[in-house]
Amino acid sequence: xxxxxxxxxxxxxxxxxxxxxxxxxxxxxxxxxxxxxxxHFYFDAPGIGDGIHxxxxxxxxxxxxxxxxxxxxxxxxxxxxxxxxxxxxxxVTDPEKDPLAGARLLKAFLDGPQDLSFSESANDISNRLWxxxxxxxxxxxxxxxxxxxxxxxxxxxVGAHRIPFASAFRAITRGVDTIWRxxxxxxxxxxxxxxxxxxxxxxxxxxxINSAQFAALLxxxxxxxxxxxxxxxxxxxxxxxxxxxxxxLGPLVLATxxxxxxxxxxxxxxxxxxxxxxxxLQLLAKPGQAGPVIDCLIDHAAARGLSGLxxxxxxxxxxxxxxxxxxxxxxGATVVHSRDAALLKxxxxxxxxxxGLAGEEWSRLIGGTFA
Numbered sequence: 356x357x358x359x360x361x362x363x364x365x366x367x368x369x370x371x372x373x374x375x376x377x378x379x380x381x382x383x384x385x386x387x388x389x390x391x392x393x394x395h396f397y398f399d400a401p402g403i404g405d406g407i408h409x410x411x412x413x414x415x416x417x418x419x420x421x422x423x424x425x426x427x428x429x430x431x432x433x434x435x436x437x438x439x440x441x442x443x444x445x446x447v448t449d450p451e452k453d454p455l456a457g458a459r460l461l462k463a464f465l466d467g468p469q470d471l472s473f474s475e476s477a478n479d480i481s482n483r484l485w486x487x488x489x490x491x492x493x494x495x496x497x498x499x500x501x502x503x504x505x506x507x508x509x510x511x512x513v514g515a516h517r518i519p520f521a522s523a524f525r526a527i528t529r530g531v532d533t534i535w536r537x538x539x540x541x542x543x544x545x546x547x548x549x550x551x552x553x554x555x556x557x558x559x560x561x562x563x564i565n566s567a568q569f570a571a572l573l574x575x576x577x578x579x580x581x582x583x584x585x586x587x588x589x590x591x592x593x594x595x596x597x598x599x600x601x602x603x604l605g606p607l608v609l610a611t612x613x614x615x616x617x618x619x620x621x622x623x624x625x626x627x628x629x630x631x632x633x634x635x636l637q638l639l640a641k642p643g644q645a646g647p648v649i650d651c652l653i654d655h656a657a658a659r660g661l662s663g664l665x666x667x668x669x670x671x672x673x674x675x676x677x678x679x680x681x682x683x684x685x686x687g688a689t690v691v692h693s694r695d696a697a698l699l700k701x702x703x704x705x706x707x708x709x710x711g712l713a714g715e716e717w718s719r720l721i722g723g724t725f726a
Contacts, residue, residue, distance in 0.1 A: 357415050357453070359463040361408040362422070367394050369419040370411065374720075377446040389725040393424075396597075396718060397444075401590060402427025406468035407440050412447065412456045421447040423460040428713065429585040430471065432701050436585065440469035443476050443715040458484055465490070465692050471582075471702065475667065475714040476687035490692035491703050495670040496710055499686040501632075501663060502653055502679070504549045505532035508662035512631050525630055532662075546680045553654030559620065561610050561651045566595040569609040572622050573712075576639035582707040594717050601626065601722035604634055608659070612644075612651045621648030624712075625666070626722070627659045634722070635666025637711040646675035653679075667710045 362370070371385035371393050397409040403426065412421030424444035430437040442464050447456045461484050465472055475496070477485055482492060503509050507528035532548070539550040570591040577583045586594075599607045605628025612621040621640040625633045633656050640648040649672065656664050668676070668683065676683075689710060693699040701707075710716065719725075 357413060357420070357456075359410050359412050359459050362398060362411050364394075364398065366411050366419050367398060370397075370422045373419065373422055373446055373448060374444060378444070378720075386725045392719055392723070392725065396720065397424050397426065400426050401593070402429065402438075407438065408467075410460055410463050412453075412460050414453070420449070420453060421456040421460055423464050425464060425467075426715070427469070429587075429590075430582060430713075431585045432471075432582045432698060437470040437698075438468070439471040439473065440464070440467060441715055442472065442474045443718075444720065445481055457481070461485070462488060470693060470695060471698060472692040473690060473702075473709060473714075474687075475689045475710045475716065477690045478687060482688045482690060485688075485690040485692060488692065489694075490690050491699065493689040493691060493703065493705075493707070493709070495668055495673060496689035496707075497685060497687070498668040498683045499665055500668050500672075500676055500681050500683050501665045502549075502681045503547060503663045504653065504657045505529070505660075505662045506535065506547045507531040508630055509632065512662050529630070544680045546682075549653055549657045553650075553657055555650035555654040556647045558615060559647055559651055560613050560615065561655050562613065563608060563610045564622075566592070566599065566609060568611070569622060569624065570595060572611060572619065572639065575619070576622065576641065577708050579642060580706045580708040582702055582705070582709075584708060584713045591712075594712055597719050598624070598636060598712075598717035600719055602724045604628060604722040605631065607636070608655070610651075610655060612640075612648050620644040621651070623648065623652045623655075625652065625656065625664065627656065627661060629660040630662055632663040632665050633659075633661045635664055636716060638666065638669060638672060640672070645672045646678065649675055649679055649681075667716070669710070671706060 371390040375381050375385040407427050409425045410423050411419050414420040425440050425442050428439045430439045465488055511528050536548050536551045539545050541550040604626035608627045609624050613619050621644050623638050624636040627633050691702045
């Protein structure tokens with residue numbers, strides 16, 4: 356008889372094969388490195404247990420026919436200690452044959468003992484399931500923001516997977532971009548590009564730092580959030596170690612933004628593959644400093660030769676982004692659920708520190724290499 360149960364060690368190879376087929380669009384066998392990482396990320400991860408598990412759907416023959424990946428995250432809400440669970444990688448072998456398998460997996464997850472459940476990657480179908488089961492969509496957290504830095508290179512990077520031999524045109528696009536950016540007025544914002552030399556505030560300094568230094572900054576930059584992670588140092592070390600191992604996205608750049616006197620006003624983490632659109636993993640800013648920190652991020656990425664930046668919106672950055680020629684587009688929805696009405700209301704009203712390092716985007720399953 357088909358049903359849902361907790362992920363067991365003997366299921367991991369089948370789950371890796373399903374992930375390889377559904378998300379990596381490959382008919383080849385799942386490599387051993389992917390099997391090992393799924394075990395590391397979903398089975399051996401800290402916080403898993405006491406009712407919080409990844410789940411598998413099995414068919415009548417007892418074979419794995421679906422999966423929902425779950426990892427735990429300690430959080431606080433106005434000082435209250437919480438157990439939160441983040442879900443991702445919802446996948447089904449044959450949704451046409453068993454259209455309710457995904458719904459069974461999600462319902463079983465939401466029925467777990469965690470105080471709060473959320474995801475930052477719900478598609479349209481999952482989104483509807485979450486809301487039918489009492490969850491809510493965080494609209495602003497569900498938007499991606501995009502800033503063009505070098506327009507010709509940006510267009511080439513967007514079409515790189517569709518244009519044969521796209522890399523052969525990179526030298527040409529770089530030349531076009533340089534000519535265009537030199538013609539721009541540095542005192543005027545432009546939708547199409549960032550001027551050579553940037554537009555950021557000269558009174559602030561950007562300095563690259565290591566992962567331990569970045570982790571040490573997080574408590575100071577999350578104090579004003581009602582709902583936020585309750586990270587321990589070893590937990591953040593694990594997250595950042597995984598985040599740094601994504602060769603498909605380029606090196607992870609961690610940086611702090613300070614005044615000339617050394618006061619820290621912001622920080623950021625982004626992937627810096629030269630010529631590509633860099634993925635921003637995390638933006639941090641003190642109150643009133645979001646705009647200048649965004650400027651410093653854009654200038655830093657431009658100096659590294661990126662064609663653009665893309666990241667998930669944090670609502671506190673919305674207004675300054677609108678003023679900086681940044682465009683927005685819908686992405687996977689950020690959805691939350693709790694049986695505690697007051698907690699759900701707090702998550703919706705915010706401010707809530709979700710997504711990025713407090714989500715699943717740091718995982719090697721997004722942008723990692725497995726061979």
